Amino acid sequence: MIRFLLGRFAYLVPTFIGITIVAFGFVRLLPGDPVLLMAGERGISPERHAQLTEQLGYDRPIWVQYFEFVGNLFQGDFGNSLSTKKPVLDEFLTLFPATIELGLIAILIATLVGIPLGVFAAIKRGSVFDQVSMGAALVGYSMPIFWWGLLLIIFFSGILGWTPVSGRIDLLYFFPNGTGFMLWDSLASGQSGAFTSAVRHLILPSIVLATIPMAVIARQSRSAMLEVLSEDYVRTARAKGMSPFRVVGIHALRNALIPVITTIGLQIGVLMAGAILTETIFSWPGIGKWMIDSISRRDYPSVQGGLLLMAGVVMIVNLIVDLLYGVINPRIRHK
């Protein structure tokens, strides 16, 4: 197990180096520089441009900037945002709880709905339920998130008035020293109605964010279950006269879940990408929306720091999934 762990950790090092290069290079490959965007239609004289570029340190050779970036990382310094002038790490940590909260609820919905859907579709293979649910999954997978989010807002908030349009909680409630996890903060505040308001605000964005992972998980569960159901040991269990519930629910499901867990882990990356759009539509103050704003401003430190931190989170989650996989499936651990 230790060797397995060490092996997994060893993978992280080159991945991390790769990510620093990509994160650093990506935003600089985009045309347009932050000083020009700041000046806007007014224009900026070449002298003033040079002066500001120098002030920001962007006049130095690119590799010097890169090594300084990496060197600072080791001291926990991700640089300061060009627009707000605040440390990138602080900005990230302020906004990250909102993204985690939304992401966790979304992945929970995706799993709790996706797995049963896939399993039932597999059991009732070829039935109307199978065809409808897998058709729906395909539609969900191909859904443009922006459009889907707006559609839900117009229908549920605009026409029916069931859910709030956007934001994290009713403006009435305000927790200046909160943790940033609104569900927790609203509960801890003890104010009546706060928690319900936070939940109501979470419903639409989490459904939107859950849609694609749910579709993927449902399809993956179905095919994994189908494969397991045709295994000899399932047939044996059935022949023994075990109840269908025990056959499917205990023997088949446990084995079918193994690839599904990997899929869920991989969906974390997809979730981050989805969060960018979902947060923008629902005015959700998370890192997705922050990244979009930073990219459009060519806020180099925020983009490179943000990308690195997001990639770090995805890497850690994938590592945990790998480890979990090892726990569930001893064959992998002993390889």
Next chain:
Amino acid sequence: MKLAHLLAASSLALMAGAAAQAKTLVYCSEGSPEGFDAAPYTAGTTLDASGKTVYNRLVEFDLGTTNVVPSLAESYEVSEDGLEYTFKLRPGVKFHTTDYFTPTRDMNADDVIFSFNRQGDESSPWHQYIAGISYEYYSGMEMPAVIKEIQKVDDLTVKFVLTRPEAPFLANLAMSFASIVSKEYADQLEAAGTMEDLNNAPIGTGPFKFVAYQKDAVIRYQAHDDYWKGREKIDDLVFAITTDPAVRMQKLQAGECHIMPYPAPADLEALKADENLTVMEQAGLNVAYLAYNTTVAPFDKPEVRKALNMAMNKQAIVDAVFQGTGQLAKNPIPPTMWSYNDAVVDTTYDPEAAKQMLADAGVSDLSMEIWAMPVQRPYMPNARRTAEMLQEDFSKIGVNVEIVSYEWGEYLAKSTDPARKGAVILGWTGDNGDPDNFLAVLLGCAATGDGGANRAQWCNEEFDALIQKAKVTSDQAERTKLYEEAQVIFKDQNPWATLGHSTVFMPMSKKVTGYVMDPLGTHNFTGVDIAE
């Protein structure tokens, strides 16, 4: 038991009473502020959240107009030679009292001098109180070159000594970057080693005091109880940051906010049809134009530029591109600005005459580039569509157009290249309501060259002499004449095709009363009330 019930009931009633009394105005703002110090930023979104709420200036724009009126200065005097501006400060002006600052004195000359020196004096510790900060408006409005020194005459009198007469100086002082901050607060922050809080937790004299900012989500303000103009009618002001215009509209319709800026043009019909809403509108202080490069042949010939302008069906462009949210432009300044010369006659749409004119100028088989901005701007909803329509119009007179575009930052930079080929679609939104802010910034000789905003590279001596003279003349009637004359030369020379002026819309709940639209495009909530 009974007593407990009674107590509970009465405290509930009290709470309900308090809740009913507190009037909260919710504004669905379009983006996050970069900070709360009004001096280092130029984005309207940022300045709405600081300059217009938290701060005042020596002089301000009278709300709803571009007239400059006294504010923190009770009165001011300009010396005969136009080189000295003496401001008498209003006595008894209180800075905000918050949980992070309690002022011990009223606003005075020290605050005024500090507010400007921190921007102009590079040796001040406040000049770079945050690494990488710069004062773009202060330098953009040429303050370092204009201000020689600022003297404290007495506690309530400040004198600005200028290096040259500068007529737009007062209008510049009414801009957000010239907001007056508390020196006492700054001193406290400096002593505590938390200078950056000047940008996080602002203290001003304005109508609203800052309460809290939850990044990218909500900004909260409270009415300033001791506001020198009298307390606001609303108790709380909340900016609910909502970047998507379609979502802002949904929030407004659902009653989650009272007022929103920048509706999507396509949503205007629905907003106007909503019986719970009012949609205010006003001509924007802006212009969209097509700038030829007047230093490159054949566009160096005024008759060629005129011929091309005559080939454009501008009305069709305004109809298609602005979709009822704009009007034709004939001058480089908008009609709401003083000195707008309504007597100027626009070039008439006449493709046949245009064709002949090109032939007379010896131009045939002309191929040119038209640059289309990749982004939507307040003055131009769709540059690509505009370019396509121009392409079609020009093809009718035998001019072949290639439409090019670059990433926005590149576009802004490359379009200032003196050797640029082709004509550029761009525009401008006024900063301070002074015609100089359009005519000199966009068409003056000093603005030509690499990095300058004169994208036509047009340097006309006669025109430039007029606007230079207007700049050092303090009499507005005389300035008006000079600018009117300059507009005639502009039209005669056609360095641009003036395309349009866009209209600004402000949808709000019918409950909102007293909102006044600012021609300068900022959003102010002074004097606003909410009907029960």
